[in-house]
Amino acid sequence: MTINYREKIEHSHVYAVARHTPLDELPNLSSRLNNRVLLKREDMQPVFSFKLRGAYNKMANLSAEALQRGVICASAGNHAQGVALSAQKMGCRAVIVMPTTTPAIKVNAVRARGAEVVLFGDSYSDAYLHALDLEQREELTFVHPYDDPDVIAGQGTIALELVQDHAAPIEAVFCCVGGGGLLAGMAAYLKAVRPEIKVIGVEAQDAEAMTESLKLGQRVMLEQVGLFADGAAVKQVGEHTFALVQQYVDEMIVVDNDAICAAIKDVFEDTRSILEPAGALAVAGLKAYSQREQCQGKTLVAVASGANMNFDRLRFIAERAELGERREAVFAVTIPETPGAFKRFCRLLGQRNITEFNYRFADTEQAHIFVGLAVHHPTEADAIAGKLAAAGLPTINLSDNEMAKLHLRHLVGGHAPQVQNEVVYRFEFPEKPGALMNFLESMGHNWNISLFHYRNHGADFGRVLVGMQVPPEDQVAFTQFLQQLGYPYWDESHNPAYRLFLG
Structure with missing residues (x-):
């Protein structure tokens, strides 16, 4: 129909x-x-x-019998609050299934509306399947967040x-x-x-x-x-x-x-x-x-x-x-490790506002600098890179390099030439108390961790950059390990930012 x-x-x-x-x-x-x-x-x-618009309209169209039995939904945020407020207004029972990773502020907001919160699983998918199970067992009406x-x-x-x-x-x-x-x-x-x-x-x-x-x-x-x-x-x-x-x-x-x-x-x-x-x-x-x-x-x-x-x-x-407004650009610049080179590099930047500057001695031949500059237009970044390169300073525009923006700017100066067979990966895992330790325990292998960077961004998922020493003969086992780990991952071993500053 x-x-x-x-x-x-x-x-x-x-x-x-x-x-x-x-x-x-x-x-x-x-x-x-x-x-x-x-x-x-x-x-x-x-x-x-x-979200409360759709939730209330759905519940307003339920029969009196259905409302008396109550409603259920799976949500980690806005839909949950919409269902809870609607149920509070109608005076009916509401069960909200939320992942265990849900921040406390959202859980408390739902409970404050009088809803029953059930914490289950690490993801929305886990919570959703559990909500469907409870719907059948307790004869509740499922309020879908969109469909x-x-x-x-x-x-x-x-x-x-x-x-x-x-x-x-x-x-x-x-x-x-x-x-x-x-x-x-x-x-x-x-x-x-x-x-x-x-x-x-x-x-x-x-x-x-x-x-x-x-x-x-x-x-x-x-x-x-x-x-x-x-x-x-x-x-x-x-x-x-x-x-x-x-x-x-x-x-x-x-x-x-x-x-x-x-x-x-x-x-x-x-x-x-x-x-x-x-x-x-x-x-x-x-x-x-x-x-x-x-x-x-x-x-x-x-x-x-x-x-x-x-x-x-x-x-x-x-x-x-x-960076999103293209009012900042970040670069990796290689300069010769000679007296006066650093000052010459700064002169080339002119009167531009420097937003970030990271430098560390690497070897006697050359140095790598991680620098952020304020720009007025996206095309300026390429022009700056071209100007520096023309002056004999190889430059890479890292403004679109996710690893550089998430991790590298907090790790610059970490060369470790003695580290052999290093591979570098980015991971995401559900963020909750003890999550970092759970992540480390899930790795549970004998490969030496040679680099590790983690920052809590107040999000539902944590982000980690990990370096491990994996000999060539272990490559098949390492691939199996990645597949069994169960977390999203990205291979950054050939990322030019890693090669310049960390490798």
């Missing part, structure tokens, strides 16, 4: 818990982009996210408010995408009432399940997803959402973590509000679209989908925002 989503959205029950959020202009970003940038402020909802027509319709009320509040022309509307509920609901409504508006979905570079599914014409299952934008980290999009996105969405844009950090800073500078990474995805996509299309004088709308930020994560975001 075909669902009339326009009618379903216009008759949705959301305002018992949700508020009609404002549509604010971002003056600084508008000026920089030469377009009018508007922000739909879903971060101003009672649970600081749009349900009532949930999709609830999220679509954001589009209804948008057209009510802004009758003037709109070039494009940008939505973050995890499972696709927000994008599907907004696209279905906008194309029904304002079909001239482009509807564009935005995904994180390491979690682009919708983008890949659209390319292949069917839903794909990603092997792993990056969890920086954890509110949108979904391995497979929904059936209902995929069908609607196929029908109504104009395009998808994929952005990296640095662009997300820059977008968080942009919104902060205009509003003094701090969005969570998933909440800023739409702004990052809007900026990428504006730059690509070189449009001017257009009205562009981004949905600020959430602001449930872990405070500790701000360290990482502040560090990467300038």
Whole structure:
């Protein structure tokens, strides 16, 4: 049966818990982009996210008997709070299954709404399967975070408010995408009432399940997803959402973590509000679209989908925002180890603002310098590298080198020529108390660890750079070890940044 989503959205029950959020202009970003940038402020909802719209609409359409038995969901964040608040409003039981890795601030926020929290497993997938088991055993109703027509319709009320509040022309509307509920609901409504508006979905570079599914014409299952934008980290999009996105969405844009950090800073500078990474995805996509299309004088709308930020994560975001905005570039520069060479290098940099500088004597012939510089335009980085190279100083632009940005800048000067057969890998593992020790114990092999760098970024996943001495005859066993370890990993043994500063 075909669902009339326009009618379903216009008759949705959301305002018992949700508020009609404002549509604010971002003056600084508008000026920089030469377009009018508007922000739909879903971060101003009672649970600081749009998710309560879909949750409440789903529950409002349940029978009295179903409500009496109670509801259940699996979520590590915003959907959990939406279900908990909705259940509190309706006076029904709510069971929320959350991974054991969920930060305490999110667990406490859900419990404060009166919901029962069950901590299970290290990932959303573990929690989801356990929730389905509890649903059957306790005869509860599962409230899906995105793949349900009532949930999709609830999220679509954001589009209804948008057209009510802004009758003037709109070039494009940008939505973050995890499972696709927000994008599907907004696209279905906008194309029904304002079909001239482009509807564009935005995904994180390491979690682009919708983008890949659209390319292949069917839903794909990603092997792993990056969890920086954890509110949108979904391995497979929904059936209902995929069908609607196929029908109504104009395009998808994929952005990296640095662009997300820059977008968080942009919104902060205009509003003094701090969005969570998933909440800023739409702004990052809007900026990428504006730059690509070189449009001017257009009205562009981004949905600020959430602001449930872990405070500790701000360290990482502040560090990467300038790189994301291309206002900082980082380089590896090789200079001769001769008197006056260091001073000559500094003269070549001129009056540029140096944001970071790391140097250590390596040998009697040459030295490697890790340097960060403030720039005004992305093309400046290549121009600087070219200028230094022309002066006889080999230079590598590391601004897009993830290992260099995550780990190397904190390790510069660690050459160890006596280390033989070293391989270097980056790993990610679920972050929780004792997680680092669990990671080390899971390695449990006799290969000597020759390098180790770990920083807690206040995220759900920890990131580690590990060097190990693996003789050639152990290579097969080492490959098996990596496969059995069960953590995402990246081989950095041939990364030029590693070779210059650490190898």
